[in-house]
Amino acid sequence: MAKVPVRFTLNDAEVALFVDPxxxxxxxxxxxxxxxxxxxxxxxxxxxxxxxxxxxxxxxACLTLAEAAEGQRIETTGxxxxxxxxxxxQRAFMDGFAAQCGFCTAGMxxxxxxxxxxxxxPSRDEVAEAISGNLCRCTGYEPIxxxxxxxxxxxxxxxxx
Amino acid sequence: MQTVETHPTLAGAAAAMRERSRxxxxxxxxxxxxxxxxxxxxxxxxxGDAALREIRHDSGGIRIGAGVTMAEVIASxxxxxxxxxxxxxxxxxxxxxxxxxxxxxxxHPYGDFTVALLALDAQVIWADGHREGIEPFLxxxxxxxxxxxxxxxxxxxxxxxxxxxxxxxxxxxxxxxSIAGWLPMAAGRVGAARLAFxxxxxxxxxxxAAEAALRGVTxxxxxxxxxxxxxxxxxxxxxxALASAWYRREVAPVHLKRLLLAERRV
Numbered sequence: 001m002a003k004v005p006v007r008f009t010l011n012d013a014e015v016a017l018f019v020d021p022x023x024x025x026x027x028x029x030x031x032x033x034x035x036x037x038x039x040x041x042x043x044x045x046x047x048x049x050x051x052x053x054x055x056x057x058x059x060x061a062c063l064t065l066a067e068a069a070e071g072q073r074i075e076t077t078g079x080x081x082x083x084x085x086x087x088x089x090q091r092a093f094m095d096g097f098a099a100q101c102g103f104c105t106a107g108m109x110x111x112x113x114x115x116x117x118x119x120x121x122p123s124r125d126e127v128a129e130a131i132s133g134n135l136c137r138c139t140g141y142e143p144i145x146x147x148x149x150x151x152x153x154x155x156x157x158x159x160x161x
Numbered sequence: 162m163q164t165v166e167t168h169p170t171l172a173g174a175a176a177a178m179r180e181r182s183r184x185x186x187x188x189x190x191x192x193x194x195x196x197x198x199x200x201x202x203x204x205x206x207x208x209g210d211a212a213l214r215e216i217r218h219d220s221g222g223i224r225i226g227a228g229v230t231m232a233e234v235i236a237s238x239x240x241x242x243x244x245x246x247x248x249x250x251x252x253x254x255x256x257x258x259x260x261x262x263x264x265x266x267x268x269h270p271y272g273d274f275t276v277a278l279l280a281l282d283a284q285v286i287w288a289d290g291h292r293e294g295i296e297p298f299l300x301x302x303x304x305x306x307x308x309x310x311x312x313x314x315x316x317x318x319x320x321x322x323x324x325x326x327x328x329x330x331x332x333x334x335x336x337x338x339s340i341a342g343w344l345p346m347a348a349g350r351v352g353a354a355r356l357a358f359x360x361x362x363x364x365x366x367x368x369x370a371a372e373a374a375l376r377g378v379t380x381x382x383x384x385x386x387x388x389x390x391x392x393x394x395x396x397x398x399x400x401x402a403l404a405s406a407w408y409r410r411e412v413a414p415v416h417l418k419r420l421l422l423a424e425r426r427v
Contacts, residue, residue, distance in 0.1 A: 004165070021163050021164050021165045021205075022163030022164075024195075043193070043196035043197065044193045044197065045189050045193055045251070045254075045255055048252060048254065057232075059254050059257055059258055060189075060255065062192070062196060063187075063188040063193060063258060064258070065165065065188055065205065065207070067207075068207070114253070129253075129332050130253060132332045132333035133252015133254050133333060134252070
């Protein structure tokens with residue numbers, strides 16, 4: 001079967017590649033575009049490890065038809081840091097031990113970034129809701145929620161208590 | 162390997178449907194099946210038809226395009242009564258992807274939105290324009306051919322529509338059961354009520370015994386007692402990883418009572 005061309009922007013870089021018809025976006029990002037930050041967890045939309053942003057909104061790459069990404073703006077955790085300088089969310093996750101095995105982290109960061117873009121000063125409940133599609137089997141979630149609230153405070157220039 | 166066809170109109174996609182074709186919208190059902198090695202899907206059909214994404218009033222109520230996502234339901238002012246339903250489906254990413262049309266075909270224990278559509282006596286509008294009541298649609302769902310273009314729902318009066326999803330994990334968890342109720346009131350008493358349960362059978366099902374027992378009662382503990390007693394009558398729950406059929410039958414009256422008395426539980 002002939003491969004089909006797909007073009008999209010990935011973290012502000014133009015990407016053009018050929019994909020198998022029916023391939024999912026996660027495989028295309030990892031194997032085609034070489035961005036290994038989104039993870040393959042369950043492949044059925046339960047775990048959120050493959051969470052990416054399409055047009056600024058969270059989507060599950062494993063359930064997205066690669067051909068539906070044509071012309072879209074895709075963002076992953078691979079584009080979060082500014083060179084060697086980590087994003088405040090990444091820094092807060094690291095400092096707050098919000099990543100243990102790290103498998104959920106990239107998806108958590110995408111969910112958190114989307115929340116903070118919309119709601120820079122979220123409540124604890126809003127954070128829990130925003131990451132409700134992302135499973136973590138290590139931390140018990142509390143360090144992740146704390147880290148997101150810490151990052152929010154830092155990004156707002158508020159003192160962190 | 163599959164082929165993917167993108168059609169400008171839904172009618173075009175419908176005409177291209179074959180035995181081994183599946184229509185894909187948000188992908189939460191079809192891509193999931195493909196990731197798990199679904200055999201028998203040769204062609205994926207897509208459509209960019211703008212009508213699929215429309216929410217608009219028409220003569221019989223509000224027409225919701227089959228491609229409207231749960232996030233779009235939540236954002237719609239016309240569909241404010243359905244926002245509490247859409248809000249408890251999946252997590253934020255699923256809600257950006259999953260569509261009203263897909264939910265019509267979501268197997269147990271998914272399909273909570275369709276439970277609400279059943280309680281609201283929705284009409285299913287097919288790509289060729291013909292209409293079918295939600296109840297016969299669900300009864301014949303497993304043998305369905307063709308594509309759904311939209312659903313049409315009446316707008317219930319404020320406070321007459323209620324929805325309650327029971328899950329073990331908060332804030333996001335799969336349904337142990339879900340219940341939707343449309344309770345038209347007149348002079349403080351219930352008129353012709355419609356109650357639908359999800360995850361209590363192979364498709365969402367109406368609790369007709371409980372509906373009958375609600376007619377003419379007041380919504381207080383004494384008034385609803387006869388309906389609560391027969392809550393699970395006519396339902397056909399299954400054992401699954403979330404709950405046994407026995408457990409579902411045992412707790413159905415408890416949750417129906419909470420819905421009818423509008424008790425808030427975390």
